[in-house]
Amino acid sequence: MNVPFADLSRGVAAARPELDEAIGAVLDGGRFILGDHVARFERAFADWCGAHDAVGVASGTDAIALALRAVGVGSGDEVIVPANTCVPTVAGVEAAGAVPVLADVDPATWTLDPASAARVVTARTRAVVAVHLYGLCADVDGLRELGLKVVEDAAQAHGAELRGRRAGTLGDAAAFSFYPTKNLGAFGDGGAVVTNDPDTAALVRSLRVYGESARYESVRRGWNSRLDELQAAILLVRLGHLDASLARRRELVRRYEAIPLPRQPVPEGFGHAYHLYVVRSADREALRRRLADAGVETLVHYPRAVHQHPAYAALGHAGLGESERLAAEVVSLPLYAELTDAEADAVAAAFA
Numbered sequence: 001m002n003v004p005f006a007d008l009s010r011g012v013a014a015a016r017p018e019l020d021e022a023i024g025a026v027l028d029g030g031r032f033i034l035g036d037h038v039a040r041f042e043r044a045f046a047d048w049c050g051a052h053d054a055v056g057v058a059s060g061t062d063a064i065a066l067a068l069r070a071v072g073v074g075s076g077d078e079v080i081v082p083a084n085t086c087v088p089t090v091a092g093v094e095a096a097g098a099v100p101v102l103a104d105v106d107p108a109t110w111t112l113d114p115a116s117a118a119r120v121v122t123a124r125t126r127a128v129v130a131v132h133l134y135g136l137c138a139d140v141d142g143l144r145e146l147g148l149k150v151v152e153d154a155a156q157a158h159g160a161e162l163r164g165r166r167a168g169t170l171g172d173a174a175a176f177s178f179y180p181t182k183n184l185g186a187f188g189d190g191g192a193v194v195t196n197d198p199d200t201a202a203l204v205r206s207l208r209v210y211g212e213s214a215r216y217e218s219v220r221r222g223w224n225s226r227l228d229e230l231q232a233a234i235l236l237v238r239l240g241h242l243d244a245s246l247a248r249r250r251e252l253v254r255r256y257e258a259i260p261l262p263r264q265p266v267p268e269g270f271g272h273a274y275h276l277y278v279v280r281s282a283d284r285e286a287l288r289r290r291l292a293d294a295g296v297e298t299l300v301h302y303p304r305a306v307h308q309h310p311a312y313a314a315l316g317h318a319g320l321g322e323s324e325r326l327a328a329e330v331v332s333l334p335l336y337a338e339l340t341d342a343e344a345d346a347v348a349a350a351f352a
């Protein structure tokens with residue numbers, strides 16, 4: 001059996017009539033930027049997260065940059081990020097004018113280790129980006145003790161929970177991505193900043209349209225970063241299916257439990273959103289070949305720690321060993337709501 005790593009067409013087909021109607025309403029309405037659909041989606045997504053406000057922006061990377069700026073990070077400030085993340089986390093920090101500083105992840109959770117973060121704090125450190133990697137919340141409570149602003153990178157964590165609270169409500173602000181493959185995906189780029197602080201939300205609303213306070217009155221320097229009406233209408237439809245889709249992911253994960261390899265541990269009190277199902281193997285290439293021979297497509301998230309990319313080599317330092325080990329060993333298995341039971345069983349059986 002061939003099991004594709006992802007197949008976005010299945011989710012589209014399942015909701016096609018609803019999507020056609022939503023897209024048609026935008027076309028008929030004749031308003032394409034910052035209209036009623038964006039406002040409705042922002043309200044619905046904030047409510048779904050249990051947060052005060054959500055502000056639609058152009059991408060998850062922009063959401064990181066705008067969230068950082070809105071919590072007071074600016075030019076020359078240092079921002080701590082885990083070395084075990086994808087490049088957009090770091091690109092978002094630099095787009096805010098700040099300097100990314102890498103810290104290592106905890107071998108027990110694979111997410112940012114507060115003890116490692118504490119070791120790289122300097123007088124210039126203003127914030128830390130808590131990346132909820134693969135859909136597991138970082139230890140935000142531990143990171144809070146550093147006394148820094150905490151911005152969540154929740155791009156992979158729609159629906160993840162920490163002690164009963166959802167991602168998006170754990171730090172000072174949170175960045176979500178609606179890239180098509182994420183737990184909540186649009187049909188193009190999109191993102192949102194979610195926050196419980198009204199002032200932070202108001203700042204992001206201003207920064208995303210040239211720093212305006214009123215039309216054609218820029219009171220601060222912003223830029224253009226907006227979620228568009230078509231994506232918002234699509235996201236409203238998909239948000240209606242998100243709880244069921246997350247429940248289906250959890251159900252599928254149970255079929256992977258017998259796989260005899262280490263997986264990302266889920267500590268007590270954490271609710272994993274299972275954006276990605278990742279296992280660890282000392283001989284990754286052999287494992288991927290074996291799975292490919294059985295028809296199972298796999299990917300690697302991520303094959304390099306941040307400082308192992310040529311562009312970010314200068315950010316490297318001793319003490320990022322766990323991030324480097326993970327980058328050498330992780331393998332992601334197919335996991336999406338439309339995966340069939342038979343396909344999930346075929347993935348698990350390929351390990352036997």
Ligand SMILES: *Cc1c(COP(=O)(O)O)cnc(C)c1O
Nearest residue numbers: 059060061088089155156177179
């Ligand atoms: C996808 C992703 C981003 C970037 O989101 P875009 O919408 O693609 O800009 C940032 N951080 C993490 C952890 C992601 O998975």
